[in-house]
Amino acid sequence: MVKNSKNECDQCPQICLEACMVARSGKPSVLAGLTADAPTGAWHCVNCWKCIEVCPRDIDIYSLMMARRRLEDMPELVEKSVDNISRTGCSIIVRGLNQIREMYGLKPVRLIEEQKKKILLENESPPSGKTEKV
Amino acid sequence: MFFLRGEKLKIIVFPGCMVLARFHEYEMASTMILKQLGYEIIELPEFCCCGASLMPGVTDNWINLSAHTLALAEKYGAEIVTLCGSCTGNFRRTNHYLSRDPEVRDRTRSALDKLDLSYEGDVKVRHIIEVLIDRQEDIRKRVRRHLKFKVAVTCPCQILRPKEISGTITHQDLQIMLESLGVQTVVYPQQYECCGATALLFDEQFGIDKGMSKLESARTHGADVFCTSCGNCLYQMDRYQNKMYQNNPGCKIPVFSLPQLIGLLFGYSKESLHLEYPEVLNFG
Ligand code: SF4
Ligand code: SF4
Numbered sequence: 001m002v003k004n005s006k007n008e009c010d011q012c013p014q015i016c017l018e019a020c021m022v023a024r025s026g027k028p029s030v031l032a033g034l035t036a037d038a039p040t041g042a043w044h045c046v047n048c049w050k051c052i053e054v055c056p057r058d059i060d061i062y063s064l065m066m067a068r069r070r071l072e073d074m075p076e077l078v079e080k081s082v083d084n085i086s087r088t089g090c091s092i093i094v095r096g097l098n099q100i101r102e103m104y105g106l107k108p109v110r111l112i113e114e115q116k117k118k119i120l121l122e123n124e125s126p127p128s129g130k131t132e133k134v
Numbered sequence: 135m136f137f138l139r140g141e142k143l144k145i146i147v148f149p150g151c152m153v154l155a156r157f158h159e160y161e162m163a164s165t166m167i168l169k170q171l172g173y174e175i176i177e178l179p180e181f182c183c184c185g186a187s188l189m190p191g192v193t194d195n196w197i198n199l200s201a202h203t204l205a206l207a208e209k210y211g212a213e214i215v216t217l218c219g220s221c222t223g224n225f226r227r228t229n230h231y232l233s234r235d236p237e238v239r240d241r242t243r244s245a246l247d248k249l250d251l252s253y254e255g256d257v258k259v260r261h262i263i264e265v266l267i268d269r270q271e272d273i274r275k276r277v278r279r280h281l282k283f284k285v286a287v288t289c290p291c292q293i294l295r296p297k298e299i300s301g302t303i304t305h306q307d308l309q310i311m312l313e314s315l316g317v318q319t320v321v322y323p324q325q326y327e328c329c330g331a332t333a334l335l336f337d338e339q340f341g342i343d344k345g346m347s348k349l350e351s352a353r354t355h356g357a358d359v360f361c362t363s364c365g366n367c368l369y370q371m372d373r374y375q376n377k378m379y380q381n382n383p384g385c386k387i388p389v390f391s392l393p394q395l396i397g398l399l400f401g402y403s404k405e406s407l408h409l410e411y412p413e414v415l416n417f418g
Contacts, residue, residue: 017395021328021344027337042191043336046344047220049295064295069191075336081151081187085199089180091187092155104158104408106165112182112202119248120182120198 009059011035016051016061030065042068043075089117142174146207148225150174150218151183152365159408160368163393164217164262170276170400171269174343176212178203185228186220194258195239198245199325200228205246205253215265218365219290225259226299253342261293263308263363264301264393270311277315278401283359283414284318286352290364291328308392312361324351329362331370345370346378358414363392388414 016031022044023029031051033040045065052061074082081091089112094100098108147168149161165175185196204225216222232239232255239255246252265274267359287309294300295406305326309319313372330344349371351362372389379386390398390409397407404415 005331022333022340023332027340033299041336044333046291046328046330046332047223048291049223050291050328052296063190066190069189074192076262076389078187078192080191081335083233085183085187089199091151091183094155097155103231106158106162107177109181110179112180115179116202116249117182120202121193121195127389131393 007057007059009055009057010034012056015054015056018056019050021046021048021050030068031061033068034059034061034064040068040072042072043078086117086121142172142214144174144176144210144217146176146178146203146210146212148178148184148203148214148216148221149364150216150221151187152369153217153338156183156373157365157368157391160217160363160365160391160393163391163397163407164215166261166402166406167393167396167400168265171272173215176210178206184221184224186218186224189224194238194241195245196224197228197231198242200225201232201242201246201253202249202251204228204255204257205251205257207257208253209251213260216259216261217363219292220364220366221259222259222261222263222290223292223299223387225246229255229257229259230299244414260301261363263289264303266392266396267303267307267311270314273396273399274315277399279399281317281395281398284320284356285312285359285361285390286320286322286325286355286357287312287361287392288325288329288367290362290367295343312395317395317399320352320356322351322355323359324348327351329370331366334370334374341370342374342378345374349375349378349387353385357387360387360389361392361395362389 003007014035017023017029017035020029020031023031028041030040030042030045032038055061084091084093101108143167147165153161169175182199184203185199188196190196214225216225232242289305291309312319322369324347327348329348330341333341333344349360358369362368366393368389375386394407395411409415
C-alpha cells in the first residue's frame with residue numbers, strides 16, 4: 001500500500017499478532033519479524049489482511065511482509081505455482097482442460113501466448129535471486 | 135441505473151486459476167445467473183493469472199499480469215467480475231498502485247505497450263458476491279423455489295480487506311440478502327474467520343485444521359450447507375473434506391457457491407447446477 005512512510009511500528013501491544021491466525025496458533029508468523037526482532041516465517045501467511053485492518057498506526061504491513069518474502073525460501077508449492085505461471089500463464093496446469101470445460105457447457109479458454117507472457121514478466125532487473133525464474 | 139441507454143452492461147467473468155482449473159460448476163453457475171440478470175458476457179481472448187500467486191513477494195512484475203487482463207477489459211468496454219477473493223484483491227491493488235505510483239505506472243505501461251495494449255486504470259472490478267448483492271431486487275423477482283435447508287455463509291477475506299482497496303459490502307450483507315430472499319442462514323462463531331486455504335501451501339495440516347474448525351463451527355450451529363464463493367475457500371472447504379473427515383465421513387457437509395445457491399432459488403435443477411447432494415436437495 002502506498003501510505004505515509006513516516007508511520008512507524010511502535011510495537012503497540014502487537015494487536016496485529018493477536019489478529020493473526022498463524023501467530024495465534026504458535027507458529028512463526030511473518031508479523032513476528034516485522035514487529036520485533038523475532039524469527040519469522042515470511043511465507044507463513046494466509047493473506048487474510050486482518051493485521052492491516054487492526055493496526056492502529058496504519059503501518060504498510062503488506063509491503064513489509066512482501067519484502068520479507070524475498071529474503072526467505074518459498075514453500076515448495078508456491079514455487080510450483082510460480083513455475084507453472086512462468087511456463088503457461090496459469091498457476092495450475094490441467095490436462096484436457098477444454099474438454100472438461102465443454103462437459104460443463106463452458107467455452108474453451110486459451111492461455112496467454114508464450115511470447116506475451118514473457119514480455120509481461122521479463123521487463124525488469126529482478127531485485128532478488130527469487131525472481132530469476134519468472 | 136444499470137443499463138445505460140438500453141445497452142447491456144458488458145462484463146468479463148474472470149475465474150482465476152483455481153476456479154478455471156477446478157471449479158467448473160461454480161464458473162458455469164456464475165455465467166448462467168449473470169446472463170439471466172441481463173449482463174452481456176465478453177470472453178477474454180486469452181487467460182493469464184491475476185498475479186496473486188506471485189505478488190511483490192516474488193516479483194514486481196506481478197502487476198503486469200493483472201494489468202494485462204485489465205487492459206483487455208478496458209479495450210472491450212467491460213467491467214471485471216471475479217469469482218475468487220485473491221483475484222479481486224489483486225486487480226484492485228493493481229488499480230490502486232497504478233493510480234498512485236508513477237514509477238509503477240511507467241513500468242507497466244512500457245510492458246503493455248509492447249503488446250499493443252494500454253490501460254488507463256479505470257476498469258471496475260467486483261466480486262460476484264458484490265454484484266449479486268447490488269442486484270438483489272432483480273434476484274428477488276426471479277425466486278421460484280423455497281429451500282428447506284439451513285446455510286452457513288462466508289465471504290472471502292480479500293473482498294473485505296484492506297479497506298483502501300475493498301468494495302463497499304460488509305461481512306453481514308450477504309447473510310442479510312440471503313435471509314431476505316427466504317434462505318435460512320445460521321450464525322456461527324467462526325463466520326468471520328479466514329478459511330485458511332493459503333496455509334495449505336506452507337503447512338497442509340495447519341490449513342486443514344483451520345478449515346475444519348470453521349466447517350465444524352458451521353455444522354454444530356445448525357448448518358446443512360456451507361456456502362462460499364472463492365476458488366481457494368472452495369478448494370479448502372469442499373475438496374479437503376475427504377481428508378478432514380476421513381474417519382468420520384458422515385460429518386461431511388455439502389458446499390455450494392453463491393451462484394449455485396441462487397440458481398436453486400431460481401428453480402434450476404440440481405443436475406444443471408452440478409450439485410450432487412440428494413439429501414438436502416430433496417425438494418419434494
Ligand atoms: S504493525 Fe501495527 S499493530 Fe502490529 S505491532 Fe506495529 S503498530 Fe502494532
Ligand atoms: S495477512 Fe498474514 S500476517 Fe496478516 S493476519 Fe493474516 S495471516 Fe497473519
